[in-house]
Amino acid sequence: MSSEGEPPLRITRVRAICTAPEGIRLVIVKVETSEPGLYGVGCATFTQRPLAVVTAIEEYLDPFLRGRDPDDIEDIYQSAYVSSYWRNGPVLNNALAGVDIALWDIKGKRAGMPVYQLLGGKCRQAAALYAHASGRDPREVEENARAYIEQGYRYVRCQVAVPGYSTYGAQPASGRSPWPQLLGLGEEAWEPSAYCRVVPRLFEHLRSTLGEDVELLHDVHERVPAIQAIGLAKELERYHLFFLEDPLSPEDNDYFGIMRQQTSTPIAMGELFVNQAQYVPLIRDRLIDFIRVHITDIGGLSMARKLAAFCEFFGVRTAWHGPGDVSPVGHAANLHLDLACHNFGIQEQHVFGERLREVFPGCPEIRDGYLWPNDGPGLGIDVDEKLAARYPFPEHPLNGSWPPVRRLDGTVVRP
Ligand code: MG
Helix, strand or coil, rough: CCCCCCCCCCCCEEEEEEECCCCCCCCEEEEEEEECCCCEEEECCCCCCHHHHHHHHHHHHHHHHHCCCCCHHHHHHHHHHHHCCCCCCCHHHHHHHHHHHHHHHHHHHHHCEEEEHCCCCCCCCCCEEEHHHHCCHHHHHHHHHHHHHHHCCCCCEEEEECCCCECCEEECCCCCCCCCCHHCCCCEEEHHHHHHHHHHHHHHHHHHHCCCEEEEEEEEECCCCHHHHHHHHHHHHHHHCCCCEECCHHHHHHHHHHHHHCCCCCCEECCCCCCCHHHHHHHHHHCCCCCCCCCCCCHHHHHHHHHHHHHCCCCCCECCCCCCCCHHHHHHHHHHHHHHCCCEEEECCCCCHHHHHHHHHCEEECCCCEECCCCEEEEECCCCCHHHCCCCCCCCCCCCCCCCCEECCEECCCC
16 A cells, blocks of 8 residues: 555556467456556466457456556455456456456566565576477487477477377377368367377387486376376386376366376376366375466466465475467566476476567577576566557457367367
């Protein structure tokens, strides 16, 4: 709260900026204040439903927050959170996250400090990244992983094509699905057993060719029935993964206790989580090793720093979701947490192309397998609105929605 005598600082406007410099729909929130030139930026990117988030920001949060003191981050978070009465979903959480992250940016600018200083200061100089290596067969994955290792990366996520099918994280090995007549626009054919046979062979090859020094990761992306995911995690144990990511869907959360009793393969979970009821039990019961939420999907920096502190007490490390559908502003927020949290585990890498770096001046830099901050106040990143306007959302018949992934009989599977 402003002390007496000073002109009170107020939020004057909250608005959304839509841009797609790399073709991925990004939503940025700008919180403007009564102090000329003082504003904050936040990430509110829910790339499959961006226009719904824009509506939540501009039609609901803007009128709700005008006139508030931007210093009151926690009170603004708590009051906006319950202002819809029904809460906790990804649309409202992203809208709230955009505001929340922007308020931390403003507070840092007012303090003349980077946000990581407000969070307790640096535990490390930069955040170790994992790169994405994929290929049509194990040899091609090996070559791509080797290229990253030669650049200084010590952590590589490896995904391989499943012959005859599409799969997550790798291009198909052969051009055509065996059952194209079942598929509609953009749809993919996928079978869990074929996938579960291929993945252990990939890691057998990688360990025998790359050795034990490199940390290897793999993302199941929730597609597998729970009992097959448990079997896969057990089979992969001998290859000493750094982690196996999202082996179960959030709907199958209760299987984590069974998985834990069966295997010591480290488990990373959570990019689809949106509320405490989903992640608190897994952490409290020590059923996962890395928390992998997308911080805007759980409500932003305020919620993520509480979650990180909670995880520290249970030996769970952070691995914030960081693909291309986190904007550079969101990556900057991830990085400030990575630097300030003792229980940092790893950060997922997105290579920021030239267009992104132009639209977002101050974008964190990647060097030698690490993500480096700048020491600018706040998040240290901005959005060039004129440049951002040059990259409108792409026209697409599904408007950002994901087409279904189907089994051979046409059944939809979780993506
Ligand atoms: Mg993932």
